[in-house]
Amino acid sequence: MLLYAVKRLLYVLPVALGVSIVCFLLVHLAPGDPLTSILPIDATAQQQQEMRIAYGFDKPLPLQYGIWLWKVLHGDLGRSIATGRPVAIEVANAVGNSLILASIATLIGFGFGTFFGFVAGYFRNSLLDRLASVISILGVSVPNYWLGMVMVIVFSALLGWLPSTGAGPNGSAHWRPDLEHLRFILLPALTMSAIPMGIISRTVRALVADILDQDFVQALRAKGMREGAVFRHVVRNAAPTALAVMGLQLGYLLGGSILIETVFAWPGTGFLLNTAIFQRDLPLLQGTILVLAFFFVALNLIVDVLQSALDPRIQRG
């Protein structure tokens, strides 16, 4: 088990290097000038060139990458061109806010998704199954930015029950899980949970349905095992695959959502990415993408190790 974990950890190194190259180059592919955000629109050619030199954009791309990577390896993600603030602080604050949102969305999405999935799988072809399936299909199919806007129109603009934007009455500073702050998070979290809920529900339903058809379940029932005990076996068999799907979904949630965070002005990584994209803030963009990419890499690693712990056959594979 330990050997597997170490081996899996070593695989992360080339992946991380690849991720860093893609992160760096991807942002250079987009059109536009990274100095747009700090220079007035009518800045002279000479002033543009002075700034290009000051920010190192006059250097060849491989050299820029080398300098950037060296700083990253020393924990320095650079400074935002647009704000002048350290990217690491900008990203850390945003990640913190996205984590809060993702945690609530995870609770809602995974909880309801698993529940609907088990209910639908266990009571296949019943009314409950159809109802749970309809809810999960809607969750997957409805564009979440549209859902977010509808929620805002209904619950904020028309009914006035919940705030439509922001992370709290005084912003995200000093966020705490009290009622006032939870009122701010409810709409974005519900919107964000729709897709994972749908995906997990569909996955769990299929898994449960498949496992229930297997011979060992019939054998357990034939032995006279109580349905509750059979259910535990089903859960244990469904867990590795469900966990892998949840891990991926958790990665998506932690990464924030550009659309949802923009609609709700939630100051997370999605909102930060949106800002960085529109301002052509390359260091901020690179830093944010890099951190998010490493979330995925780390989550995949954790899920792989957890899967192997739950199902020893994976190690042998």
Next chain:
Amino acid sequence: MRHAALALILLSTFHHVAAAQGTLRIAMTAADIPLTTGQTDNGGEGQRFMGYTIYDALINWDLSSATKPSVLVPGLAESWGLDPNDTTKTKWIFKLRPGVHFHDGSDFTADAVVWNLDKLLKADSVQYDPRQSAQGKSRIPAVASYRTVNKLTLEITTKSPDATLPYQIAWILMSSPANWETLGKNWEAVAKTPSGTGPWKLASFVPHERAELTPNQDYWDKARIPKLDKMILLPMPEVNARVAALRSGQVDWIEAPSPDAVKSLTDASFKIVTNAYPHNWTWHLSRVEGSPWNDIRIRKAANLAIDRDGMKELLAGLMIPAKGFLPPGHQWFGHPTFTVEYNPDEARQLMKEAGYTPEKPLVTKVLISPSGSGQMQPLPMNELVQQNLADIGIKVDFEVVEWNQLINIWRAGATDPSARGATAINFTYFIQDPFTGLIRHVQCNLAAPNGTNWGHYCDADMDALSNQVRNTFDPDAQTAILQKMHEKYVDDALFLMVTHDVNARAMSQKVKGFVQAQNWFQDFSPITMDK
């Protein structure tokens, strides 16, 4: 006992008066809080909310009237003018306002002005700030040198005689040298606790989320001490999020509501406040060799082809149809002889004379963007213009490029390969002063990429007028020349003059006392909030 009761009554009365002024919450279109250290970023919006609130310039804009165009007024300088002893007409003397203090309590002096100019212009000065320099340096191209004459007298020397210097100086905001020293000579620390001389102080600041401003009760202009208790600025770049925030009562004021939202907002009793201001939405025409726009008949025909009233309907009334390059009523508008109006018959006649008809149209390419700061609703607006021009025999193919890319193409000029053979570019302009308003688009030596004369227009008479503007130091005489310049803009139909934005903002009925000046910047001091 009686005294105590009286004191309580007085206290509660004062408390009531203070509380009555309230808190104003504004949703900006910016994605972040504009730079707080002095020279702001985020364009006109940055200067509006984080510039002229916390800071002053030596010369300010008069933002007190909604009915007349804004003019320059004394700010931190009580008076200014050419040095009468200087025959070169390049030396300016600024008499500074006595008794002005920065928010940190330090004195405002001529040395502080020199320090601030060094901050922008001298890369080897200890206080040089590349971020503020990037914003401020290009605003004062005329400045060659400057020095302290005495504590309250400053001398600025220009590279050549330039009567537009006061307009340039109005961009430069004064931050406190003492505050910078106290905060370890660190601009990042200054960003959190800036110190200017303006009517507002920055009380708190959460990047990307909010900034809270409180009144500077010691402000030198007692008439402009803010009446509100607090003003909260919230960056909200997404227009639907801004509208939702207003409708749900999270904010009291939003910048730039979309035309689609106007009816629903007015139906829900929100105010839409608009006014003319120095902005235009144009097609900047290429005048390089081979461009069809070198033919004045085609330029005039295009200007006569645009159904501006139809466009106004499209934009829910949020525009002022163009009558010239400057908005109607502007002090430099003058009396052009060519009437910019919708007259398709005359337009078709002019096109016929030029050799084109709707059946045998002129085919040309125009650069547009799908969005962008100040571009209003570029796609439907350009489609309307395209349809109008097709009716008179101009078939336009659009080259749609992303906004930041369009800026680069605009900077590079019409002759650059990045223009992809386009003969016009849809660009909106800030036209607040003689240079940004008129000179920069037409002076021969400002042809892009050296300047922002995108179309490479060059005309000896126009150049002479530009030079006269720079060399005429009497304000009335200068205005007369600027009017002549604008008349030539219109009579020669130098641009496709389509419309002017109206600086729309939507607000709750609780917001009282706001006067929307005909300016990119606004004064928030007279505002109060009803309970």
